[in-house]
Amino acid sequence: MTFKKIAISQMLILALGGLTVHTVRAQDVPASKLNFKNYLNAVEAHSLELAAQRETIVAAEAGVGIAGIRPDPEFTYSASRETVSAIHPRPVSRGPSLSMTIETGGKRDARIKSARSNVTLTEATVAGFKQQLYSDSALAFAETCRTRDVLARKENTLKALSEIVRVNEVRRKAGDVGGIELLQSRVERDQFQADVTQSRAEATAARLALSLTLGRRVEDVFGPAVLECGFTPFERGNDIEALVPAALQSRQDVLIARATLEHARDNASLTRANRSVDPTVSLGVTSTRGYPGGFDQGGNAIDGTSRSNVLALSISIPIPLSRLNRGDIVQAESAVTQAMLGLNQAELKAEADVRTAHQRFIAARENVDHYRKDVLANANRMLEGIRLSYRNGAASLLELLAAQRSADEAYLAYLQSESDMATATVQLQLAIGEAPSL
Structure with missing residues (x-):
């Protein structure tokens, strides 16, 4: 083998070395940590929608003072x-x-009690809104991590494809490959460039979407921070029978239903008190x-x-002829009945949601383990084998490119499974009424 061919072979090995299953992620030092915990804390502190919802608590608390006003x-x-x-x-x-x-029948006390239960209901409603905001934030954060890693993978692949084109150009001059193979490598590289451009736009859009739930531009809060996407599985995700009782005690929709029932009962008491005449x-x-x-x-x-x-x-003293009609009492008692049925429905839904979220979490965790232990390793071995065969002239460029596409698809599917596991983890935590953590 001549010195020129040895040099070309070494260049080809370096180019093919970039076509591995695992991609190199950006390791720049961030200006500030943009991990899930800090992002969630920033969402709670800066969310415009949450701030608007909190104003309803202020209004409800003011209603307690209004309820205590005497004629x-x-x-x-x-x-x-x-x-x-x-x-x-x-x-x-x-x-x-x-x-x-002169108010009689305990009207003032009934009004105050109803206003206080309304504060409790409003607080529960805002907490429920915050849980939904957490869910939306988790989805946005997981999607940003996925699109960032997809872009890094495709940029790595594009770099390797460009290197193959460069090596084939040298080999074409040396007469080791034909013009068709060189053109094929160029076509594959140029086509893949479009995928990289699309992935870059998706990654940018996903990062911009973080600002929607945050209520401010991400850069204004975290600066040019790099995402930290080190998700950890939910440790308590195995014991489903322990998760269901926890959900019935702390899920926000159940707490809202209980607060609704208590408020309906207080309103019924107020309705009865309002039927007494005031001299x-x-x-x-x-x-x-x-x-x-x-x-x-x-x-x-x-x-x-x-x-x-x-x-x-x-x-x-008014003559209470209007009290002969008991329509207001019937309406108030009907509202109590509806609230009781709503609580029962919320408890049934809570158990179903927990069990469904648990099944999705288990499936997502198994998929991630399967990709890490089997799929990625097999795809890597396959790609290494095709690479070695191509280097020895036993495999064609088309076979190498097909192996590369297969390896890329496996890795992108793995990234999707990681994103699904992060989402399933958050959904399970929210289903049992816990603040999400990854």
């Missing part, structure tokens, strides 16, 4: 005068009075200034009067 007293001022004709004009009678409605007590003073005696137009004598003050106390 305002009412001030009345009246003025009157007799219309009898006389030498001297009749004096004006002035009567200020103060009235107040109105009025206290007033009527003052009339005296006037001197005289004669009227007919010459009849009119006796004079002195100043008079009249103290008046009155009580007004």
